[in-house]
Amino acid sequence: xxxxxxxxxxxxxxxxxxxxxxxxxxxxxxxxxxxxxxxxxxxxxxxxxxxxxxxxxxxxxxxxxxxxxxxxxxxxxxxxxxxxxxxxxxxxxxxxxxxxxxxxxxxxxxxxxxxxxxxxxxxxxxxxxxxxxxxxxxxxxxxxxxxxxxxxxxxxxxxxxxxxxxxxxxxxxxxxxxxxxxxxxxxxxxxxxxxxxxxxxxxxxxxxxxxxxxxxxxxxxxxxxxxxxxxxx
Amino acid sequence: xxxxxxxxxxxxxxxxxxxxxxxxxxxxxxxxxxxxxxxxxxxxxxxxxxxxxxxxxxxxxxxxxxxxxxxxxxxxxxxxxxxxxxxxxxxxxxxxxxxxxxxxxxxxx
Numbered sequence: 284x285x286x287x288x289x290x291x292x293x294x295x296x297x298x299x300x301x302x303x304x305x306x307x308x309x310x311x312x313x314x315x316x317x318x319x320x321x322x323x324x325x326x327x328x329x330x331x332x333x334x335x336x337x338x339x340x341x342x343x344x345x346x347x348x349x350x351x352x353x354x355x356x357x358x359x360x361x362x363x364x365x366x367x368x369x370x371x372x373x374x375x376x377x378x379x380x381x382x383x384x385x386x387x388x389x390x391x392x393x394x395x396x397x398x399x400x401x402x403x404x405x406x407x408x409x410x411x412x413x414x415x416x417x418x419x420x421x422x423x424x425x426x427x428x429x430x431x432x433x434x435x436x437x438x439x440x441x442x443x444x445x446x447x448x449x450x451x452x453x454x455x456x457x458x459x460x461x462x463x464x465x466x467x468x469x470x471x472x473x474x475x476x477x478x479x480x481x482x483x484x485x486x487x488x489x490x491x492x493x494x495x496x497x498x499x500x501x502x503x504x505x506x507x508x509x510x511x512x513x514x515x516x
Numbered sequence: 517x518x519x520x521x522x523x524x525x526x527x528x529x530x531x532x533x534x535x536x537x538x539x540x541x542x543x544x545x546x547x548x549x550x551x552x553x554x555x556x557x558x559x560x561x562x563x564x565x566x567x568x569x570x571x572x573x574x575x576x577x578x579x580x581x582x583x584x585x586x587x588x589x590x591x592x593x594x595x596x597x598x599x600x601x602x603x604x605x606x607x608x609x610x611x612x613x614x615x616x617x618x619x620x621x622x623x624x625x
Contacts (some may be wrong), residue, residue: 284542286625291529308546311622312528319591339557341547350546350620352557 288315292354299356299418301332305342307349313393335509356420357382358505359447363408363436364427365392368451371494372424373401379498381422386411388432408436422447422501424481428456434463441473447504449478449497478504530561530624539564540624541585545617546596547573547575552615563622564589572619573599585621594622 288304294314295302301318305326316322322330330341333353342351360376362369365387376383387393389493393405404411416439417423423440424447425433433450437460440448450460457479464474482496483503526542526583536559543560545552553574560570562585571618573583584597600616 284622284624286531286534289527289534289624290541293528293531306620306622308620339546339555350544352544354557427601471527 284313287379288313291315291317296354296356297490299420301334301356301420302334302354304352304354304408305330305344305349306352307344308341309347312477332509356418358420358422359383360384360422360424360501361417361436363387363423363425363433364429364451365389365394365398365403366426367490368426368493368497369424370397371491372497374397375494375498381501384415386436387427408432408439410505412436414438417443417445419444419446420450421445422505424449424451424497424501426451426481428452430463434460434467438464438467438469441469441476446508447478447501449481449500451481451493452479453479467512524569526559526561529569530559533561533563533567534624539589541588541621542624543572543581543585543597543619543621546620547618548615549617550615552617554617561570562586562589573617577619581619581621588621588623592623594620596620602621 292302292304303316304313306313316330317405318334323463326344329351333339333351337353337355339352342349359382362372362383362385365385369385373383384404386404386406387395387397387409388404388407395403395405409426423445425437427433428451431440437448437450450457452460455493461474478500482493483500485496486495487496530540530542541562543562544578545554545556545558548556553576554572558572560568560581562568562582566582566586568578568582570579581597584595588595597619
């Protein structure tokens, strides 16, 4: 591997940018692509497939075998609201391999006593998301029930193309939310992307059960991103 | 690959080792069949002293890859290694779980 490629790859990964390398196995010649760049048309479909599925493997370029390696940022969850559900979700998400951060400006909720080692930002989402912006490899979970806190990050999540956007609340609560977000300029496609009521329908009732439903919903959505893509080879 | 990253990440370690003036090889799983322990794209990085970090098979064939990596660091010529249960080497460094993997070993820089 070229040193320059390794350096670009590591820099991109630090910035949570998806990256693909294509190495011709016969010659050792390698190319590196960042997500969103213009790809060589002859291999663009293979790159796009790899970016979506996250699967690395062998492809053929002009009859020669090449290895395509895809580096996706680790999926993470940003939770708006340091509530009981979030306490349960924090532990489960870690077990399932997600990096999780909780944001809540209400100092009574966002206390280390309630959350232990979990990353906790006791500030408004407007400020916290400025420093660590949402991206396509992030799930946004809004569970405060308070429009003043939840609405802004929900809009930001839709703008950033978060792979999952979920909001807690009954259908009635959500109807009010849809009205507010529509007034703020969110279109129908955006509204339809919000998982509300949040979580898979597993008849969850306790906070811990709701956390299971949310995490399962996130995992399903993450892996369903590429449904409909043809398998490689 | 999606999923939990390995800390510290092997490719980050490779860059640090190289900056340290060490010869470095990068081994990558390029193809798997059956129940291979690590998916395509997994990295093992090796330096000229035989230090290594990361994993291409969860411990089954790393020893053999490290030996080959030393030669790749010296020669600069990349090579492809194959391990499985069907060949001779399998008895020495075989995949205990029965899969088959191909590994690309290349020099950094």
